[in-house]
Structures are given as structure tokens and as C-alpha cells.
Amino acid sequence: MPANLPPEYFKAEQRYLQAKTLEEKIRATEELIRIAPKHKGTEKLLRMLKRRLAKLRGELEERERRRGGRGPSFAVKKEGCAQVALVGLPNSGKSTLLRKLTAARPEVADYPFTTRLPVPGMMEYEDVQVQLVEIPALVEGSSLGRGLGAQPLSAARNADAIALVVDASSDPQRQLEILVRELEEGGIRLNRSPPRVTIQRREEGGIVLRGEELVEGGREGILELLREHRIHNALVVVEERVDLRTLEELLEGSVVYRPCFVLLTKTDLSPGTAGGLGPFRVIDAGRPPEELKREIFRSLGLIRVYTKKPNEEPSREPLVLPRGSTPRDVARAIHKELERELRAVRVWGSTRFPGQWVPRDYPLQDGDVVELHT
Ligand SMILES: Nc1nc2c(ncn2[C@@H]2O[C@H](COP(=O)(O)OP(=O)(O)OP(=O)(O)O)[C@@H](O)[C@H]2O)c(=O)[nH]1
Ligand SMILES: [Mg+2]
Known part of the structure; x- marks a missing residue:
């Protein structure tokens, strides 16, 4: 054509x-x-x-x-149960928030680009620790190297979740649009799940395709793409509609998928702004620290699960797992063998009765206590 x-x-x-x-x-x-x-x-x-x-x-x-030559200082070592990147335009209030929620003391000033390197801080929320990292400001064109360059975007890619820090007092919707665009351009997909496609490279056996009819571009398109990437042996399983570009991103590992929410700052200057902001969950950053921490933890899609042995007290330190995790996942997190040996489970918390016996794929809730029987 x-x-x-x-x-x-x-x-x-x-x-x-x-x-x-x-x-x-x-x-x-x-x-x-x-x-x-x-x-x-x-x-x-x-x-x-x-x-x-x-x-x-x-x-x-x-x-x-x-x-x-400051490569290493841009990378922040992960600590705690998750790393959350505070991403925003210059002056949006990132450092102020970090000071409010952690013991970190970055400089706060009313001129742009005060923070030039990522600053980590530990947010203690009840019995978990979440690492917040202020990412040096993004601007329109960051993905093209404008402003402080592309390094802030790489630092954000590294985090487990993205908090968009948006100043309520200066056209928040527009700020949000800029941030989303730059992150997307930087290969960070927000609040979307990765496509259900697996590409498993193999030693031999040629190319085996399953579900190729779901790919826009079809069998020929996939084969050509694999050839271009010099992949001659692989099993490709496609379970939902995708285009070739998405397949290519997957092959190259050029995009990441991250949960995302908005922290709306300076609401004291501009009350009532939160309502119209879309499409993400918006948290008013002006709330008291403890409430703010709870809202942030809730936005991460994580739950805390406490394990216990029969006739003993629950563990003090929770396991932190993705929402929707089951006793099976808890067992696996403790030990691979344990998952295989798991026979029965009791749960305290989200069940109707304390200590109720539940199936191994019971969906656990934040705060549940789990007793695993092998
Ligand atoms: N009124 C009001 N001012 C705020 C609020 N949060 C931050 N500011 C002010 O906004 C200015 C910028 O705050 P910072 O926390 O330094 O902003 P930043 O996003 O870290 O800025 P850069 O590091 O330069 O990108 C400072 O003058 C703060 O005092 C807020 O909730 N209300
Ligand atoms: Mg700052």
C-alpha cells in the first residue's frame, strides 16, 4: 500500500x-x-x-x-516497602511536602529549580516505612532534555509509584497535563496495567505464536518485528488486543507501568480546586501529616499482612504485599516451599469470624492476620 x-x-x-x-x-x-x-x-x-x-x-x-558526571547521585537506593517519586513542576511544593512527611530537610525557596538532585526521605506510617524521593522539577520538554535534562525522568522511572505534585494555585489541570505528557514521553505509563503479552526467548525451536490474531499487524507483523530485533527463537503469547508498537516497547523494555496519584499543594491559596482535576485520585496535601500518610499508603495499592503461628502472637512487622494478595502469596513471600506445603489457613481481621478458616486464594485485606498450616 x-x-x-x-x-x-x-x-x-x-x-x-x-x-x-x-x-x-x-x-x-x-x-x-x-x-x-x-x-x-x-x-x-x-x-x-x-x-x-x-x-x-x-x-x-x-x-x-x-x-x-553526577550519575550516581541521581540514583537513589531503595529502602522501605516502596519508593514513591514526588514529581512536579518547579516550585510546586515538593520539598515542602517532603519536609512535612519525613525527616529529610531539603531547601525550600520560592524560586524554581531549588532542588537539583533527587532527595530521599523515609515516611513512617504506623508500622511501615515508605521511601519518598523528591525528583528535581520537570518542565515542558523534559523528555527532550529541556530544563534539568532527562535525568529527572530516569530517576522517576526507577520508583515503584508516582505522586504528581500539583500546585492548586496555578492552573492545576494544565500542570497535570504537562506532567502526564512528559512522563508518558519518558516511557512511564500511569495507572495502566502492562499488556497481557509474554515473550519468552528460547535457545531453539523457531518462533511459536499464540493469539497472533489479537495483534494489529498480525502474524506477518510480529514475525517481521522479531526479525528486526534478531530474535529467531521465542514463544510469544498474546492475550489481549495490542498494536505492534506496544509489542516493540515490550521487546525493548522501554516502558514501565506505575501506579499514580495527585498530591495537591497550596490548597490554602486556592481552596476547592481538587474536584475538577482528572483523571487521577487527588489527595489534598494540606491535610494533617497522619491523614496524609494514610492516604498516600492507600494509593500505593499495598496491604499489610501479619503472620502468626498457632497459639502465638502475630508478627510485629507486617509483610507488605500488592492488594489482592492471597494466603498463597503470603506463603510464597516467606518461602517457596511453604506455598507447596500450604494445606489450610485461618484469618483474623477481614473475615466474618475471628480465626475463620479460608481458602488458600482468599483475597486478604490490609491489616489481616494470617495463620498458615502445612
Ligand atoms: N501557601 C503555600 N505555599 C507553599 C505550600 N507549599 C509550598 N509553598 C511555597 O512554595 C514555594 C516552593 O516550595 P518548594 O517546596 O521549595 O517547591 P519545590 O517543588 O520543591 O521547588 P523546586 O525544588 O524548585 O522544584 C516556597 O516558597 C514554599 O514556601 C503550601 O502548601 N501553601
Ligand atoms: Mg524542591
């Missing part, structure tokens, strides 16, 4: 060819992707462009890592 490219496309291509800097090349490639019509005849072209874009962005990130 012919591509039928419009004249603007060729003009933009000219700009790409004449681009001298990485940033210019990235901008021109983005433009090409935007201009190119989206249909069967341009599928290959679009994929080539997107691959080029990913490569250019990678180069930009790499260059900044080297140029700054």
Missing part, C-alpha cells in the same frame, strides 16, 4: 536531515511522527521513526549522564 505522504512530511524530513544537535533531531523526528498519516501503508515507516526517536532519546540521556 502506498504511503501517500503529505508535502509537510518532506519539509520536516528536510529539517531532520539538516538538524545539527540531538535536541533538534528529536524535535524533527517527533514532528515526522505527528505528520505521517496513520494507516497500513505507513505502519513500517512509523515504527522506524519511533525506533529512531527512542534511540535519540537514549543518546541524550547517556550524554547527560556523562556530561554531568
Whole structure:
């Protein structure tokens, strides 16, 4: 099928060819992707462009890592049960929040880019510890290396969850849009589950496909994509509708999927703003610290589970597991063998009766006490 490219496309291509800097090349490639019509005849072209874009962005990130020579300080070692990135525009109140919720003492000032390196702090909430990390401010174009460069985005990618810090007093919806766009461009997908596709590379046996009819581009498209990535032996199982671009992201590991919520700051200056903000869960950051901590913990999609042995007290330290976890998951978290040996389970907390016997796939709730019998 012919591509039928419009004249603007060729003009933009000219700009790409004449681009001298990485940033210019990235901008021109983005433009090409935007201009190119989206249909069967341009599928290959679009994929080539997107691959080029990913490569250019990678180069930009790499260059900044080297140029700054401060690579290590941008990486924050994970501690506690989860790492949450505080991500926001300059001056949105990230440092103020970190000071409110942790013992960290980053500088607070009313000029932009006060915080230039990620600052970690430990948020103690009841009996769990959640690590908050202030990420140096994002701006429109961070994914292109503007502002403080692409490093803040890489630091955010590393976290287990994203808290969007939004200043209620200055067009919060617009801030939210910028943040979401930059994170998406930086390969961070917010509040979406990863596509149900597994690609298992193998030593031999050629390419085996299951569910290929769900892939836009079909069998041929998948085979070509695998060939381009020099994958000759693999089992590919597709369980939901996806396009080739998504498959490619999966192959390259270029995107991550993270839970996300909004912390709305400066609501004292602009009360009543929270209502209209979408599409994420919004928490008023002006609430008292203990309430705020509880809301943050709830937004992480985690539950605390206490284990006990028969006739003994429950453990003091909870296991922190994803919401929806079952006694089976608890057993596995303790020991692989234990899951196999698990015969019966009693639960205190979310059950109708204390110490009720439940199935091994019973959905546990935050705060449940679990007694495992083998
Ligand atoms: N009225 C009001 N002012 C706030 C609030 N939170 C932060 N500020 C002010 O906003 C300014 C910026 O706060 P910071 O916490 O330094 O903001 P930041 O997001 O860390 O800024 P950068 O590190 O520069 O990106 C400071 O003058 C704060 O005092 C708030 O809830 N209410
Ligand atoms: Mg700051």
C-alpha cells in the first residue's frame, strides 16, 4: 500500500536531515511522527521513526549522564516497602511536602529549580516505612532534555509509584497535563496495567505464536518485528488486543507501568480546586501529616499482612504485599516451599469470624492476620 505522504512530511524530513544537535533531531523526528498519516501503508515507516526517536532519546540521556558526571547521585537506593517519586513542576511544593512527611530537610525557596538532585526521605506510617524521593522539577520538554535534562525522568522511572505534585494555585489541570505528557514521553505509563503479552526467548525451536490474531499487524507483523530485533527463537503469547508498537516497547523494555496519584499543594491559596482535576485520585496535601500518610499508603495499592503461628502472637512487622494478595502469596513471600506445603489457613481481621478458616486464594485485606498450616 502506498504511503501517500503529505508535502509537510518532506519539509520536516528536510529539517531532520539538516538538524545539527540531538535536541533538534528529536524535535524533527517527533514532528515526522505527528505528520505521517496513520494507516497500513505507513505502519513500517512509523515504527522506524519511533525506533529512531527512542534511540535519540537514549543518546541524550547517556550524554547527560556523562556530561554531568553526577550519575550516581541521581540514583537513589531503595529502602522501605516502596519508593514513591514526588514529581512536579518547579516550585510546586515538593520539598515542602517532603519536609512535612519525613525527616529529610531539603531547601525550600520560592524560586524554581531549588532542588537539583533527587532527595530521599523515609515516611513512617504506623508500622511501615515508605521511601519518598523528591525528583528535581520537570518542565515542558523534559523528555527532550529541556530544563534539568532527562535525568529527572530516569530517576522517576526507577520508583515503584508516582505522586504528581500539583500546585492548586496555578492552573492545576494544565500542570497535570504537562506532567502526564512528559512522563508518558519518558516511557512511564500511569495507572495502566502492562499488556497481557509474554515473550519468552528460547535457545531453539523457531518462533511459536499464540493469539497472533489479537495483534494489529498480525502474524506477518510480529514475525517481521522479531526479525528486526534478531530474535529467531521465542514463544510469544498474546492475550489481549495490542498494536505492534506496544509489542516493540515490550521487546525493548522501554516502558514501565506505575501506579499514580495527585498530591495537591497550596490548597490554602486556592481552596476547592481538587474536584475538577482528572483523571487521577487527588489527595489534598494540606491535610494533617497522619491523614496524609494514610492516604498516600492507600494509593500505593499495598496491604499489610501479619503472620502468626498457632497459639502465638502475630508478627510485629507486617509483610507488605500488592492488594489482592492471597494466603498463597503470603506463603510464597516467606518461602517457596511453604506455598507447596500450604494445606489450610485461618484469618483474623477481614473475615466474618475471628480465626475463620479460608481458602488458600482468599483475597486478604490490609491489616489481616494470617495463620498458615502445612
Ligand atoms: N501557601 C503555600 N505555599 C507553599 C505550600 N507549599 C509550598 N509553598 C511555597 O512554595 C514555594 C516552593 O516550595 P518548594 O517546596 O521549595 O517547591 P519545590 O517543588 O520543591 O521547588 P523546586 O525544588 O524548585 O522544584 C516556597 O516558597 C514554599 O514556601 C503550601 O502548601 N501553601
Ligand atoms: Mg524542591
